[in-house]
Amino acid sequence: MRSFLLAATTALAGLVASTAWADEKPLVVLELFTSQGCSNCPPADKMIAELAARDDVLPLALHVDYWDYIGWADSFAQPEYTARQKGYARAAGHGSIYTPQMVIGGVDHVVGFKPMKVAGLLQAHGEKHAPVAIEAEAAGSELRINCRVLAPGAAMGRMTVDLVVFTPQATVEIRKGENAGETFTYVNIVTSWQRLGHWTGEGDFEAVADLPTSGNYAVIVQQEGPGAILAAFTPR
Numbered sequence: 001m002r003s004f005l006l007a008a009t010t011a012l013a014g015l016v017a018s019t020a021w022a023d024e025k026p027l028v029v030l031e032l033f034t035s036q037g038c039s040n041c042p043p044a045d046k047m048i049a050e051l052a053a054r055d056d057v058l059p060l061a062l063h064v065d066y067w068d069y070i071g072w073a074d075s076f077a078q079p080e081y082t083a084r085q086k087g088y089a090r091a092a093g094h095g096s097i098y099t100p101q102m103v104i105g106g107v108d109h110v111v112g113f114k115p116m117k118v119a120g121l122l123q124a125h126g127e128k129h130a131p132v133a134i135e136a137e138a139a140g141s142e143l144r145i146n147c148r149v150l151a152p153g154a155a156m157g158r159m160t161v162d163l164v165v166f167t168p169q170a171t172v173e174i175r176k177g178e179n180a181g182e183t184f185t186y187v188n189i190v191t192s193w194q195r196l197g198h199w200t201g202e203g204d205f206e207a208v209a210d211l212p213t214s215g216n217y218a219v220i221v222q223q224e225g226p227g228a229i230l231a232a233f234t235p236r
Contacts, residue, residue: 026105026130027232028122029220030059033085033101036074037067039178043113044100049187052168056126058218058232060166062190064099072177076170076189084193084226091225106222106229131156132201132221132231138211145196145219147205147231156201157223159230163209164218165192191215198224 032048034041051059062081063074085097092109102110102118105125110117131154135146143163149156167189174182192212199205199221211217218234 025056026125026128026229027234028057028105028125029218029229029232030057030118030122031084031103032059032061033064033081033097033099033103034061035064035067035077035099036172036174036179036184037070037072037177038099040112041100042179042182042184044102045184045186047113047115047118049185051122052187055236057122058188058234060164060188060190060218061186062193064097066097067099067177070177072174072179075172076186076191080193081190087226091227106225106227130231132159134219134221134231134233136219136233136235141211143209143211143217145205145207145209147199147219147221149201154201156199156230159199159201160222160224160226161196161199161205161207162220162222163192163194163196164190164220165194165212165215166190166218167215188216 030051032044034045045061048059048061051057062084063076064082064085065074065077065079066082068074068077085101088103089097098111100112104110104121108121131150133148133150137144147161169185169187170189171183171185174180174184194209196207196209197205216234218232220229221231222229
């Protein structure tokens with residue numbers, strides 16, 4: 001599997017400063033909708049762990065709650081993530097949702113474990129230029145965020161700006177359900193997805209949020225829908 005993932009071209013330099021404008025080349029966001037109670041999910045969870053080592057991809061694991069009834073309640077699941085997956089399904093005209101499912105860049109859906117398809121989509125998204133730049137600065141207990149459109153006058157439509165908090169790694173022993181007896185290590189587990197505001201691209205977007213006291217964070221600008229992710233920033 002690793003050879004498939006490494007085939008995708010690295011499109012960004014690493015982001016190392018706590019204050020920086022996101023590069024005009026995008027940090028590609030990959031959302032994995034997964035569950036501890038899904039027997040088909042471990043290979044996809046493992047792929048996310050590999051992708052987390054890359055500087056040009058931001059993989060995020062969103063644990064859903066709709067498999068909890070089959071014997072094991074996912075300790076990371078939140079109904080908000082199930083709702084987000086349903087929102088993607090409605091936007092794409094799909095009648096159902098599944099695990100594992102990956103959504104790349106907010107627009108490309110991959111159902112199941114398909115590493116070659118994922119690698120190709122990551123490369124395609126990585127070759128694009130981000131239309132929005134993000135600045136995030138930690139100041140004491142606050143996070144100050146500024147977003148701007150890189151092409152003045154461009155029609156961006158209505159956008160959302162979100163702050164995502166995620167746990168880098170956690171290990172869970174599964175005692176019941178389809179994966180009973182297994183122990184899995186999960187990475188980039190989303191624990192909070194906070195809406196900072198809406199934006200039309202007219203003027204800069206500015207917001208101040210509480211700096212997360214634990215875990216890592218990312219700022220994501222996305223077309224409403226949910227639609228295409230236009231820019232993302234996470235400190236490296």
